[in-house]
Every structure is written in C-alpha cells, then in structure tokens.
Amino acid sequence: MKIFTVIGARPQFIKAATVSRAIENDESINETIVHTGQHFDDNMSRVFFDELNIPRPLHNLDIHSLNHGAMTGRMLEQLEELILIEKPDVVLVYGDTNSTLAGALAASKLHIPVAHVEAGLRSFNMYMPEEVNRIITDRISTFLFCPTTEAIENLRKEGFDYNTCHVVNSGDVMYDAALYYADKAKAPATGVPENFILATLHRAENTDDPQRLTSIFEAFNTISKEIPVVLPLHPRTRKIMEKNGLKNNSDQLILTEPQGYLQMISLLKNCKMVMTDSGGLQKEAYFFRKPCITLRNETEWVELVNSGVNKLGGFDKSVIVDAFRSFRNSDTFFPENLYGNGDASQKIIQFLKEFY
Numbered sequence: 370m371k372i373f374t375v376i377g378a379r380p381q382f383i384k385a386a387t388v389s390r391a392i393e394n395d396e397s398i399n400e401t402i403v404h405t406g407q408h409f410d411d412n413m414s415r416v417f418f419d420e421l422n423i424p425r426p427l428h429n430l431d432i433h434s435l436n437h438g439a440m441t442g443r444m445l446e447q448l449e450e451l452i453l454i455e456k457p458d459v460v461l462v463y464g465d466t467n468s469t470l471a472g473a474l475a476a477s478k479l480h481i482p483v484a485h486v487e488a489g490l491r492s493f494n495m496y497m498p499e500e501v502n503r504i505i506t507d508r509i510s511t512f513l514f515c516p517t518t519e520a521i522e523n524l525r526k527e528g529f530d531y532n533t534c535h536v537v538n539s540g541d542v543m544y545d546a547a548l549y550y551a552d553k554a555k556a557p558a559t560g561v562p563e564n565f566i567l568a569t570l571h572r573a574e575n576t577d578d579p580q581r582l583t584s585i586f587e588a589f590n591t592i593s594k595e596i597p598v599v600l601p602l603h604p605r606t607r608k609i610m611e612k613n614g615l616k617n618n619s620d621q622l623i624l625t626e627p628q629g630y631l632q633m634i635s636l637l638k639n640c641k642m643v644m645t646d647s648g649g650l651q652k653e654a655y656f657f658r659k660p661c662i663t664l665r666n667e668t669e670w671v672e673l674v675n676s677g678v679n680k681l682g683g684f685d686k687s688v689i690v691d692a693f694r695s696f697r698n699s700d701t702f703f704p705e706n707l708y709g710n711g712d713a714s715q716k717i718i719q720f721l722k723e724f725y
C-alpha cells in the first residue's frame with residue numbers, strides 16, 4: 370500500500386508522528402510525506418521533526434502566510450502535481466487546517482481515496498475556518514477515522530450512513546502520542562515556577578477581534594495575580610499583540626516562545642490547570658488529568674465539558690475568572706478512556722490494510 374500523507378501545521382506533526390511510526394513498523398506500507406509549509410518557524414515546525422522522529426517530508430511546498438483562499442489554492446495546485454507523480458493508493462490527511470482541505474480536495478479530484486484522521490468533529494460554528502475545512506474534508510473522504518463516539522454520531526446525523534464511505538471509531542491518535550511521549554518530556558529552557566497555569570491562545574476568532582483579545586488578556590492578568598500563568602505565544606498572537614499595543618501588566622504572566630511537544634508535555638504534567646482555545650490542548654489537559662478552561666463559546670470535544678473536566682470560558686473576563694475559581698475551589702473527577710485505548714494509530718493502519 371502506498372500512502373501519501375499531507376501535513377503542514379503544528380498539531381498535524383504530532384498526530385502524524387504516531388501514525389507514521391505505525392507505518393514504519395510495517396514493511397508492506399510505503400509512505401510519502403509532504404509538508405505544505407503552512408507552519409514554517411523552527412519552533413513551529415522543525416523542532417517537531419527533530420524531537421518526534423517524524424520521517425523527513427519528501428517535499429516542502431513552503432506555502433504560508435497567505436489569505437485562506439490563496440493558501441489553500443496554491444497547496445491544491447502543487448499537491449495535485451505531486452499526487453499525479455506519486456500515484457498513491459490513499460491520501461492521508463489530519464484534522465481541520467487549510468493543509469487538510471487542500472490535500473483532501475487534490476486527492477478526491479483525482480479519484481484517489483482520502484483517509485481523514487480526526488473525522489466527524491463539529492463546533493457548529495461556520496465562522497471558524499476549521500469548521501468549513503472539516504465538513505468539506507469529511508464529505509469527500511472515503512475513510513473517516515473518528516476519535517470519539519460523539520464524532521460518529523455527528524456524521525450519522527449528517528446522513529453519512531447513506532454515503533459510500535467507511536466511518537470508523539478509531540480513538541484519538543493524540544492519546545497515542547501522549548502515552549508514548551509522556552516519559553520523554555523535557556522542561557522548557559526558560560524554566561517555570563513551581564505552581565502555574567498553562568495557557569495558549571491562537572484562534573483567529575480570538576486574536577483577530579481586539580475586544581476579545583483584550584478581555585482574555587485581562588482575565589490572564591487577573592488570574593496571574595493569584596497563580597502564575599505561563600503563556601507560550603503563537604506567532605499570530607504575538608504579531609497581533611504588538612500591532613494592538615497589548616501589554617502584559619503582571620510579572621506573573623510569563624510569555625514564552627512557542628514550545629516543542631516534549632516541552633508542552635512537561636508543562637502539562639507540572640501545571641495546575643490549563644486555559645486554551647486550542648482543540649488539541651483541551652484533550653491533552655484531560656490526558657494529564659488537569660482541569661481546562663476553553664477560551665471559546667463552544668468546543669468539538671463536548672465529552673470533556675459534559676464530564677465536568679472542561680468549562681467553556683468564552684472570551685468574557687468575568688466568566689473566565691469565575692471558571693478558574695470554581696476549578697480551584699473543588700476537586701475535579703476525570704473519567705477514563707474518553708478517547709480510546711491508545712491504539713488509534715494501529716487501528717487506522719490495520720483498517721486501511723484490509724483494503725489494499
């Protein structure tokens with residue numbers, strides 16, 4: 370079986386690391402990896418390849434920092450050319466980024482089956498570029514690997530039972546990654562306080578709205594007066610903060626460069642709580658048994674909210690601060706195995722092998 374894998378953004382490197390390891394251990398599979406270039410800073414891309422031993426991509430398309438249409442369009446054009454040359458049996462895409470959509474579109478137009486890892490997730494918020502990307506990707510995929518029962522249910526409601534595709538509950542490859550790398554964690558070079566909250570913020574819906582961004586920052590500043598907040602900054606957020614003159618006015622709000630995955634694992638293990646608008650980090654908080662405040666009004670990972678380990682803080686300062694106090698003042702009970710058993714990558718590869 371010949372697999373053509375498209376990756377481009379930070380969370381995809383982590384997901385691909387576990388699946389590519391499963392592929393490498395199987396001589397009957399040949400994988401070609403293409404990096405679209407969507408993420409390109411050393412600490413947003415290279416460090417993941419170095420630390421997670423991901424096979425080197427055969428091509429890096431170096432497409433980034435463009436509007437969504439231009440970015441997706443250029444990726445589509447170049448991926449089509451490469452797929453025509455490589456003639457894979459299946460094109461493998463991850464998650465919901467512009468790179469995911471471009472890979473899926475290029476393949477489906479050439480009638481090459483698409484395998485979508487992290488299928489079926491929905492935020493029901495069509496203003497999110499990710500929601501558009503994932504809905505279209507799911508619809509044109511042949512193999513839909515869902516991380517949760519909720520994702521399966523979403524697809525069922527959209528009528529996927531009647532589509533010619535295979536919907537599989539594989540579990541979440543990010544859980545495989547967390548288990549595999551848990552004992553390989555590396556402390557961040559900057560050092561961190563003993564007790565702290567780990568925060569991240571990068572979603573366009575938060576960063577591109579000055580009112581929201583300011584309100585979330587005020588919440589960070591307020592909370593950091595009670596417990597230090599460590600905030601590794603996505604380049605998008607840093608650029609916008611500088612543009613808007615947004616300042617950190619608490620020396621307990623510690624801004625750092627983006628961290629590699631092994632450093633994030635270390636931060637997750639040692640923090641008291643997580644505040645984030647990232648999808649992946651919400652789950653990683655759960656994997657490491659940390660309560661999480663989601664800085665959005667909705668989440669795709671509803672099972673976390675339903676089980677009480679995640680609270681939706683939105684972008685309102687007082688709601689975020691209240692959520693922080695509520696978690697701090699009570700114990701959080703973490704249910705087991707919301708995201709499978711840690712063998713999602715194996716299941717995905719085994720399933721595909723039955724067809725080729």
Ligand code: UD1
Nearest residue numbers: 378379380407408409410413434465466467498499604605
């Ligand atoms: C993308 C994904 C998002 C995912 C996130 C993970 C889409 C629509 N969004 O968002 O789903 O959660 O990746 O991080 O695909 N930048 C740099 N250096 C980098 C990477 C980005 O400076 O290495 C800058 C870009 O130039 C741009 C901004 O950050 O100005 C946003 O980058 P972009 O790739 O458009 O989307 P993300 O916000 O990273």
